[in-house]
Amino acid sequence: MKPAFTDPVLDAQAGFRALMEAMARPGCVQQVISPPDLPEGLEPAAAAAILTLADAETPLWTDAGEEARGWIAFHTGAPLVAEPASAMLLLNTGATMPELATLQAGEDETPQDGATLIRQVAGLSEGSGWRLTGPGIAHEHRLCATGMPADFPAQWRANAARFPCGVDVVLCAGAALAALPRSVALREGG
Amino acid sequence: MTDPGYNFAYLDEATKRMIRRALLKAIAIPGHQIPFGAREMPLPYGWGTGGIQVTASILGPDDTLKVIDQGADDTTNAVSIRRFFHRVAGVQVTTRTAEATIIQTRHRIPERPLTEGQVMVFQVPMPEPLFKLEPRLAETRRLHALGDYSLAQVKLYEDIARQGEGGSAYSHPVMVNHRYLMSPSPIPGFDNPKLHMSPALMLFGAGREKKIYAVPPYTSVVSLDFDDHPFRPVRAPHACAACGSTTSYLDEIVTDDRGGRMFVCSDTDHCAENQMARKAAE
Amino acid sequence: MYVAVKGGDAAIAAAHAWLAEQRRGDKALPELSAAQLQEQLGLAVDRVMAEGSCHDRELAALAIKQARGDLIEAAFLLRAYRNTLTRFPAAEPVDTGAMRVRRRISATYKDMPGGQVLGPTFDYTHRLLDFALLAEGEAPLAPEEAEATGAPMPRVSEILAQEGLMRREPPGDGAPPPDLTRDPLPFPAPRALRLQSLARGDEGFLLGLGYSTQRGYGNAHPFVAELRMGEVEVLITPPELGFPISLGEITVTECQMVNQFAGRADTPPQFTRGYGLSLGHSERKAMAMALVDRALMARDLGEEVTAPAQDQEFVLLHADNVEATGFVEHLKLPHHVDFQSELEKLRSIRARWEAARDGVPEAAE
Numbered sequence: 001m002k003p004a005f006t007d008p009v010l011d012a013q014a015g016f017r018a019l020m021e022a023m024a025r026p027g028c029v030q031q032v033i034s035p036p037d038l039p040e041g042l043e044p045a046a047a048a049a050i051l052t053l054a055d056a057e058t059p060l061w062t063d064a065g066e067e068a069r070g071w072i073a074f075h076t077g078a079p080l081v082a083e084p085a086s087a088m089l090l091l092n093t094g095a096t097m098p099e100l101a102t103l104q105a106g107e108d109e110t111p112q113d114g115a116t117l118i119r120q121v122a123g124l125s126e127g128s129g130w131r132l133t134g135p136g137i138a139h140e141h142r143l144c145a146t147g148m149p150a151d152f153p154a155q156w157r158a159n160a161a162r163f164p165c166g167v168d169v170v171l172c173a174g175a176a177l178a179a180l181p182r183s184v185a186l187r188e189g190g
Numbered sequence: 191m192t193d194p195g196y197n198f199a200y201l202d203e204a205t206k207r208m209i210r211r212a213l214l215k216a217i218a219i220p221g222h223q224i225p226f227g228a229r230e231m232p233l234p235y236g237w238g239t240g241g242i243q244v245t246a247s248i249l250g251p252d253d254t255l256k257v258i259d260q261g262a263d264d265t266t267n268a269v270s271i272r273r274f275f276h277r278v279a280g281v282q283v284t285t286r287t288a289e290a291t292i293i294q295t296r297h298r299i300p301e302r303p304l305t306e307g308q309v310m311v312f313q314v315p316m317p318e319p320l321f322k323l324e325p326r327l328a329e330t331r332r333l334h335a336l337g338d339y340s341l342a343q344v345k346l347y348e349d350i351a352r353q354g355e356g357g358s359a360y361s362h363p364v365m366v367n368h369r370y371l372m373s374p375s376p377i378p379g380f381d382n383p384k385l386h387m388s389p390a391l392m393l394f395g396a397g398r399e400k401k402i403y404a405v406p407p408y409t410s411v412v413s414l415d416f417d418d419h420p421f422r423p424v425r426a427p428h429a430c431a432a433c434g435s436t437t438s439y440l441d442e443i444v445t446d447d448r449g450g451r452m453f454v455c456s457d458t459d460h461c462a463e464n465q466m467a468r469k470a471a472e
Numbered sequence: 473m474y475v476a477v478k479g480g481d482a483a484i485a486a487a488h489a490w491l492a493e494q495r496r497g498d499k500a501l502p503e504l505s506a507a508q509l510q511e512q513l514g515l516a517v518d519r520v521m522a523e524g525s526c527h528d529r530e531l532a533a534l535a536i537k538q539a540r541g542d543l544i545e546a547a548f549l550l551r552a553y554r555n556t557l558t559r560f561p562a563a564e565p566v567d568t569g570a571m572r573v574r575r576r577i578s579a580t581y582k583d584m585p586g587g588q589v590l591g592p593t594f595d596y597t598h599r600l601l602d603f604a605l606l607a608e609g610e611a612p613l614a615p616e617e618a619e620a621t622g623a624p625m626p627r628v629s630e631i632l633a634q635e636g637l638m639r640r641e642p643p644g645d646g647a648p649p650p651d652l653t654r655d656p657l658p659f660p661a662p663r664a665l666r667l668q669s670l671a672r673g674d675e676g677f678l679l680g681l682g683y684s685t686q687r688g689y690g691n692a693h694p695f696v697a698e699l700r701m702g703e704v705e706v707l708i709t710p711p712e713l714g715f716p717i718s719l720g721e722i723t724v725t726e727c728q729m730v731n732q733f734a735g736r737a738d739t740p741p742q743f744t745r746g747y748g749l750s751l752g753h754s755e756r757k758a759m760a761m762a763l764v765d766r767a768l769m770a771r772d773l774g775e776e777v778t779a780p781a782q783d784q785e786f787v788l789l790h791a792d793n794v795e796a797t798g799f800v801e802h803l804k805l806p807h808h809v810d811f812q813s814e815l816e817k818l819r820s821i822r823a824r825w826e827a828a829r830d831g832v833p834e835a836a837e
Contacts, residue, residue, distance in 0.1 A: 009198045013250040016210045020248065023217045024391045024406045025306075053214075055207050108335035112215040112224045135220045135367050136406040138387070164369065168218045181218035183367065183406075202556070225656040230551040235798025237805065260809045267805050269480035297809045315799065326785050328659040354824040359813035378813035398795045400656035424816045442812055456809050 004075040015052035022179035027141030039067040045172035054078040061087035111164035122147035124173040134184040199246040209247040216404035221366025228400040239397030241313035256290035261298035261456035301460040304390035314396035319363035319373040385411040428453040433464035509533040518752025524550030579696040586625030628698035673791030682763030690779035729762035
């Protein structure tokens with residue numbers, strides 16, 4: 001079994017601060033500390049996000065390979081679920097992304113039950129791409145994520161329309177991550 | 191030096207994870223109160239246990255922590271909480287607003303404008319802005335879901351009709367991101383405008399009531415009011431006797447038993463900075 | 473020149489030193505040991521364990537000593553300590569039917585299988601100060617050891633249930649019990665969580681509420697079907713073993729209170745049960761808890777909710793003395809920032825009021 005965080009307390013704290021900054025400033029790319037040696041198919045930022053957030057109380061869905069699944073189950077104790085709709089946390093490493101509309105979105109009185117989708121993408125950069133506005137953004141942030149489904153902006157519009165219910169997304173590439181909380185409005189860049 | 195008898199920042203890792211998940215959802219749904227499994231802390235409920243749990247869950251060794259109560263760093267409760275974190279997390283502490291990365295506060299927002307690198311952690315006694323109008327949580331939860339804030343608007347209208355002006359002197363409710371009515375914690379109305387489009391992230395923790403909520407940076411925060419009776423923050427109409435400031439929030443000090451009064455800044459760091467600047471100019 | 477009050481650090485250190493000195497009291501007298509408290513103030517220890525939600529007689533005694541006998545402060549110390557402990561799996565439900573009984577009484581039957589066992593009780597004592605205890609008293613003589621009959625002591629509620637007169641509790645769904653200390657109370661709260669909350673609730677608060685149900689606030693006509701106190705075994709089933717193992721015995725007090733229920737179209741008239749269970753020997757607590765538990769069932773039974781004791785949010789959110797004492801006592805913290813705002817506000821409203829009284833047109837702002 002490959003190891004988890006070198007320092008389980010302080011690395012998780014650093015991972016959380018990166019996630020918190022990412023969620024508070026949508027589209028701003030953050031860097032994380034990662035375990036030194038990761039299972040096949042898992043990249044540093046996504047691995048750090050899972051180690052930071054998952055435990056026995058978070059039903060987790062993932063399409064990652066066997067080694068990664070065993071690694072997650074062993075280090076976090078999260079129950080792995082077969083259906084994306086039953087998950088509180090989703091780790092999406094493949095090309096196909098679960099449809100946002102099919103995931104848990106919470107209820108009007110409990111919108112916090114909406115799922116968090118952590119998706120590995122090929123690249124993340126600021127300054128071009130989507131135009132993001134909303135809470136956490138003074139004027140506009142630009143975020144370019146390569147390897148997202150073509151209909152993602154349409155899916156996101158439908159997700160944002162359900163506010164305060166909805167799904168929050170964390171995009172990861174290498175050791176970088178950026179977040180799209182459900183409160184953010186996304187337009188295709190030009 | 192961190193006390194070796196405790197985990198870093200006192201809380202165990204499972205508790206921190208639970209609070210951290212709640213914080214991320216709180217940021218994603220600005221102004222919405224999220225129930226969390228608040229733990230008993232070694233400090234009493236009502237003395238900052240919510241704020242302490244939030245701070246303990248975000249704090250890291252690179253942070254510099256400032257703790258204020260009533261705007262001051264040297265009030266006993268602020269001293270006690272600062273000592274707690276120094277003991278269990280060994281972090282650097284400061285009284286300088288400009289140097290702090292995390293500012294835990296009870297009842298004030300510093301005068302000095304906050305920056306993007308800073309996180310405010312508010313201690314919240316009563317997170318529910320409607321509690322005086324509807325004490326039942328099952329009912330207020332429904333009203334928040336519906337976005338039905340007519341109770342609060344009627345109360346404000348009645349205050350204006352009766353007193354000629356509306357609004358609470360402190361804890362005056364705010365609309366966050368045009369969706370949720372939120373208690374800003376018992377800060378004076380004077381501080382409410384500082385929440386609007388602040389570059390800093392604002393986190394709110396209520397330990398006894400077991401709720402967490404947040405206002406992300408650059409988020410619209412509007413004090414509840416009417417167009418023809420706009421919310422009017424008040425301060426004592428005097429200059430600070432120590433630094434001369436005419437813009438800061440003032441504490442009223444009773445100087446004798448014959449009605450003598452003087453006014454000084456409630457924000458001790460701000461006052462000290464002003465005094466230094468004045469000395470330097472002389 | 474005005475100088476703001478400073479020196480919080482030094483003041484706190486000095487106050488704590490003074491507190492320690494006061495706690496110790498006159499050094500000419502021998503210091504109390506936690507063991508003495510455990511043995512000789514056993515009911516205080518039990519109350520602190522119950523409200524501190526932690527069964528450890530030695531630590532409860534230490535908390536009482538450290539808190540100078542302030543039992544709420546002691547419960548708080550124990551809670552804060554409990555909160556740092558590692559959790560093992562949930563224990564199996566304790567079987568109070570198999571209790572090694574030291575006291576067992578029923579008010580609903582003159583006699584029943586197993587009989588009435590008075591046990592160590594203040595009941596029927598004359599509340600006259602015993603001045604002999606002021607002197608260094610001799611150890612009292614132990615009573616003649618009662619002959620253990622060994623007869624089984626079935627729970628009185630079972631006797632009523634056999635006749636079909638006792639409302640059957642809905643069976644558990646096998647899910648692990650919800651845990652009040654991990655998740656905040658949802659409302660409406662299921663009975664398991666209500667009972668957890670009452671079990672750690674303040675004895676005085678529950679006593680007053682229980683009492684109010686007897687005085688017409690909640691329409692209760694309760695009978696003590698059974699009150700029993702003694703030792704029960706705590707079992708856990710480690711997943712790797714698959715069978716229960718014993719962790720040892722603890723003392724508990726259990727009260728089953730019966731109340732008539734008028735019935736509904738779909739439910740025959742029958743008795744319902746209010747349930748109280750407390751760590752240690754705490755009869756008043758267990759009885760008050762049983763009364764309040766029954767009052768809180770009003771909603772489930774379709775009874776009209778009219779009294780404070782029937783109001784879940786009112787009862788459960790105000791029963792915890794650690795929460796309550798913290799928030800009440802936080803009023804000692806400085807509030808001058810808010811008070812200043814309140815002062816300015818009152819001055820402003822007052823000026824308007826005086827202007828209106830004197831017929832002066834309101835000044836333009």
